[in-house]
Amino acid sequence: MPDLEIRQVSKRYGDKVALDGVSFEVRAGELFGFVGSNGAGKTTTMRIALGVLAADSGEVRFGGSPITHETRTRFGYMPEERGLYPKMKVFDQLVYLAELHGLSANAAHKSAETWISRLGLAPRRLDEVQKLSLGNQQRVQLAAALVHDPAVLVLDEPFSGLDPIAVDVMSAVLREKAATGVPVLFSSHQLDLVERLCDRIGIIRGGRLVACGSVEELTAGACAQLIVSVPEARPGWAKELPGVQVVSEEPARTVLELAPEVDDQLVLAAATATGPVREFRRLRPSLAELFRNVVAGEPK
Numbered sequence: 652m653p654d655l656e657i658r659q660v661s662k663r664y665g666d667k668v669a670l671d672g673v674s675f676e677v678r679a680g681e682l683f684g685f686v687g688s689n690g691a692g693k694t695t696t697m698r699i700a701l702g703v704l705a706a707d708s709g710e711v712r713f714g715g716s717p718i719t720h721e722t723r724t725r726f727g728y729m730p731e732e733r734g735l736y737p738k739m740k741v742f743d744q745l746v747y748l749a750e751l752h753g754l755s756a757n758a759a760h761k762s763a764e765t766w767i768s769r770l771g772l773a774p775r776r777l778d779e780v781q782k783l784s785l786g787n788q789q790r791v792q793l794a795a796a797l798v799h800d801p802a803v804l805v806l807d808e809p810f811s812g813l814d815p816i817a818v819d820v821m822s823a824v825l826r827e828k829a830a831t832g833v834p835v836l837f838s839s840h841q842l843d844l845v846e847r848l849c850d851r852i853g854i855i856r857g858g859r860l861v862a863c864g865s866v867e868e869l870t871a872g873a874c875a876q877l878i879v880s881v882p883e884a885r886p887g888w889a890k891e892l893p894g895v896q897v898v899s900e901e902p903a904r905t906v907l908e909l910a911p912e913v914d915d916q917l918v919l920a921a922a923t924a925t926g927p928v929r930e931f932r933r934l935r936p937s938l939a940e941l942f943r944n945v946v947a948g949e950p951k
């Protein structure tokens with residue numbers, strides 16, 4: 652399966668610069684989480700990636716070629732504003748959308764049934780979409796993005812408003828699709844979920860991509876924190892160590908922040924000198940912490 656590449660994409664709405672030279676790629680088989688504050692430019696990027704909105708400059712490529720009408724029919728899209736036909740029944744809607752994307756009537760029926768059952772919609776299959784709860788409408792929307800077996804998946808906040816069970820179903824489906832080689836791009840404000848689920852993450856701020864990589868890559872340069880447990884240590888044992896700041900100190904658990912040049916093995920030696928060390932581990936900053944640092948002072 653091919654990669655989806657967004658290259659140097661810029662977009663203005665009147666005077667407002669919504670995107671300013673955004674570039675990243677979603678590799679075949681990867682789950683890519685797209686995060687940023689409200690108004691940072693996620694929806695605009697995704698709509699341009701799909702070809703439903705034109706960029707002012709830059710381009711989007713799939714499998715090394717520009718997006719065409721033909722490639723676009725192989726994209727699966729879950730728009731933020733949802734966009735289902737409210738009065739159509741769930742089953743009919745999915746069959747209709749599958750046929751619109753080129754499936755035969757028979758294949759469209761089969762695929763609609765498969766996704767209805769996979770997404771727990773069987774009891775609702777003959778209901779009008781407008782009569783479903785919002786969470787169930789979202790499941791139908793996911794089914795609509797998947798029913799034609801897309802080669803690329805782009806989902807705008809697919810997890811918003813879902814209950815925990817639905818979050819698990821959505822996560823499993825996205826993972827499965829990625830495992831078949833499909834590039835999957837989705838936006839979310841649920842950073843713990845993005846951190847858990849995604850292979851790589853892009854952080855957009857004020858229309859510019861300010862960080863991109865795996866969580867490990869993104870947090871590699873961050874100030875190292877250490878958790879050290881020396882139950883018999885005398886209080887304040889770490890206070891005098893050069894380049895080390897004590898974040899918190901409880902009897903059995905001291906949290907330290909190390910300046911980048913400090914060798915953690917020296918800290919370990921100092922800890923051992925004061926008593927038996929029961930725990931010694933580096934603490935990685937969470938995506939939420941990283942996000943706060945990266946977007947701090949975001950332009951309005």
Ligand SMILES: Nc1ncnc2c1ncn2[C@@H]1O[C@H](COP(=O)(O)OP(=O)(O)OP(=O)(O)O)[C@@H](O)[C@H]1O
Nearest residue numbers: 664667668669687688689690691692693694695696
């Ligand atoms: N049709 C439009 N006309 C004018 N400005 C727009 C339009 N669509 C988006 N914008 C502006 O472009 C910027 C980027 O918006 P976009 O919807 O892409 O952000 P977002 O990251 O998806 O935000 P959210 O997390 O709130 O969904 C915002 O400042 C927004 O107000």
